Amino acid sequence: MDTARLLPLVVAVPLLGAAFLVAVGSRLPRAAASLVSCVFAVAGSLLAITVLRRVTGAAAYSVEWVAGWRPGQDGHGVGIVLVADPLGAGLAATASLLVVAVLVYSWRYFEAPQRHQTGAFPALILLFQAALCGFTLTGDLFNAFVFFELMGAVAYALTGFRVEEPRPVHGALAFGVVNSLGGYCLLLGITLLYARTGELGLAQIGRQLDGGGPTALVLAAFVLVSTGLLVKAAAVPFHLWLPDAHAVAPTPVCLLLSGIMVELGVYGVTRVYWTVFAGPGGVPQQSFTDALLVVGVLTALLGAVMCWQQRHLKRLLAFSTVAHVGLFLIGVAVPGPEGTAGSALYVLGHAGVKAALFACTGILLDRYASVDEHELHGRAREFKVFSAVFLLAGLALAGAPPFGPGLGKATAEAAAAVTAPWTPVVFVLVSAVTGGAALRAGLRVCLGMGHPPADTERARSGEGETSGGGEEPETQGRLVRLPLPMLAVPATLLAGALAVGVVPAVARAAGHGAALMTDRGAYLAAVLDGVDAPPVVFRSPSWTGSGLGLGVLSAALAVSLAVLAVRRSPDAPPSRPIARLRRFQSGHIGDYVAWTMAGVALLALLTAPGILG
Known part of the structure; x- marks a missing residue:
């Protein structure tokens, strides 16, 4: 066929x-x-x-x-x-x-x-x-909105699947309100583009915009469309819904939310820019690069800091996703296909690693009725295979070779360094902190390293919203023995993440796809004129000496941070600046809406000088 x-x-x-x-x-x-x-x-x-x-x-x-x-x-x-x-x-x-x-x-x-x-x-x-x-x-912008909203509506229902409990309903409500607001921004941006071009197809809009120069209307459309997609990607400051949703959603749902849904927001921004706005009548490349670099760095750094502060394992992994979305955005912000190829590989490897970590967290929840890193101290020592998968996934999250996230990180950071020489520092630090947080949890839970918490009763009852203690298993009663499918799935996902880093065909496909993604003329010709894309010259991502070295460095930093952290008392209170930072994750929907509007203003300020100046 x-x-x-x-x-x-x-x-x-x-x-x-x-x-x-x-x-x-x-x-x-x-x-x-x-x-x-x-x-x-x-x-x-x-x-x-x-x-x-x-x-x-x-x-x-x-x-x-x-x-x-x-x-x-x-x-x-x-x-x-x-x-x-x-x-x-x-x-x-x-x-x-x-x-x-x-x-x-x-x-x-x-x-x-x-x-x-x-x-x-x-x-x-x-x-x-x-x-x-x-x-x-x-290939149609309005149908992208339709699928965007269908994805959101289903995700709301899945997040609040335990509708008889108040916390899932609250998390789903915050999820629904913020993402619906993003959907309205996306729809308004589509309306402006339709008013300007009379078209809804990505290729048709792009060709129509080529007939004029950049205007304030095009700027507004770009900001609104990007806002809708970045809300779904959980980029800062649109990210606040994600940790709340992950904390209450069933664990299998978290595999999809962090494993693929937020990454599609990054894909959407990239696809819409290169097909619609990259021409002479759209948004200059420098404006796009500057905007995504700023948003990406803010997202990566804030996500990493908040990830390190969590003891609730689902929240820890959710903030890790936020941090890595920032690194994906830095990659796609880079002019040319190399950064996009790196982000594509990073997304594929991250999908397997993050889904494996969430699957392991679900096993802990159903076995011990807790996702509190402190309360679970030493509990998983009885499961050797489980412990090995969790710790290896933590190393992979830190960018350790030869896993897929490491190859994606190496490719993206090398491409970004050409435009912004300081970006490899961000890649290494963020990978080390997020991977170190996962390894810290693994060392405590799987190996029993460090000091056990002094007050486990307070962990179970006093801070249930943030600690993860006293949770209800998602299976019917606690697991006595680990079912084979629940253990085989994270192991298989981790093996898939390894394949991304070592199978040359995967890297070649990513390089080919990135070259096509950034070749706007080939896309317009293929869709509107039925002309086959000419062969493109591209560089297949591969391991380099610097990429291996930075990957080993980030993994070594992650292990060092984890070992140092488990030696500290788990009951030590957070510092005052961190406590203030955590207040932004208030749980109040009005606060989240306000930060979403602030994000719209930030995107406009970052993009406007290149169009109107």
Whole structure:
């Protein structure tokens, strides 16, 4: 079958699976509903992988105008177009495989009969897969908004899945309000672009903007569209919803939120800039670079500092995601394809490592009814394989060779150093601090290193919102023995992150995809004119001496920080500046909305001089 004909199926198959489970799930036993969801998820994954293999081979782009609604001779049209290139198809395949991992991991979750008889959870997961794949493959800005909102709506429902408990409802509400505000900004930006060009397709808008110079309207559209996507990416100061949502969402949902959803926000910003705003009538490259560098550095540093301060393991990993989103943004801000290729590899490796760490955290929660680093001191020493996976994942998060995050970090920091020579320092410090926080938790929980907390009773009851003590298991009762799927999934995810760093074909696909992403003319010609993209010259990312050295340095710093931290008393209070910083994570929706508006103003200030000055 022609590759283009497969694109609608990548989205439609999980949608059909979700519809089937909604229709007949109440009549199926739990095991049957789980099996059906896995079958549809695997089918969608195979389709996405097939598309990926074909677009990384002879064809650079695969374009499908749904139902044959192509633009007329004047270039105008109302049809919906799906476009696959190596980066978009790669993210669709990654999202689909991660959904399969989540469904396998959650086989033992939510065993209350009323939940499994409805098939609600697996149906929502399949709907989430469809939204993720649709967002990566669409070539239409309005349909990107539709998939964006579908993704958000499903994520709200999954975050507050335990609707009978107040904390998940509150976390889902904060998630929903802030992300809906981002969606409104995105829709308003699309409206301005439609008013300017009369088009909704990415390629059509880009070509129409080429007919004029930069204007205040284009600036406003760029700021609003970027705001909507950066809210989903949890970039500072739009990030406040993410730790609250992760703290209360079911652990399998966290695998998707941190493993792929926030990364799609970074992908969206990159895709929209290079197809719509990178021309003569859009936003100058220097303005885009300056804006994303500032936002990326703020996000990376603040996320790393807050990650180090957490003892609630889910919050720790959530702030780690925020920090790494900052590093992804620094990579895509760099002119040329090298930084984008590095960020692409970083995203792939991070997806496996972060999902593995969340899966391990879920095991701790269901075995010991706690995700408090201090309360869990020495508890996991009984599980040797689990401990090895957790500690290796912490090292991989720190950028240790030869894991995928290390190769992505090495490639992105080398590219960024050409534009801003100080950026490798940010990469090394942020990787060391976030990896060190995960290793610190692993040393305490898995090896029993350091001093046990003096007041475990206070940890269980007095600070439940921030410490993670006294949680309820997400399975029906505490686990006595670790189910094989729950242990096999994090080990497999970690192996996948290793493959990203050592399999040359993955790096080559990332380099090829980044070269196509930044070649705006080839995208417009392929979508609007049906012209095959000419062969592009690109550099396949690979390990270099400096990349290996900086990776070893960040990993060594992470281990050193972790060892020093476990020697301190776990009951030591935070310093006054850190205590003040933590107050920004207030939990009040009004505060989060105010910071979102401040972020809009920041983006406008960073971008305006290059257009209006």
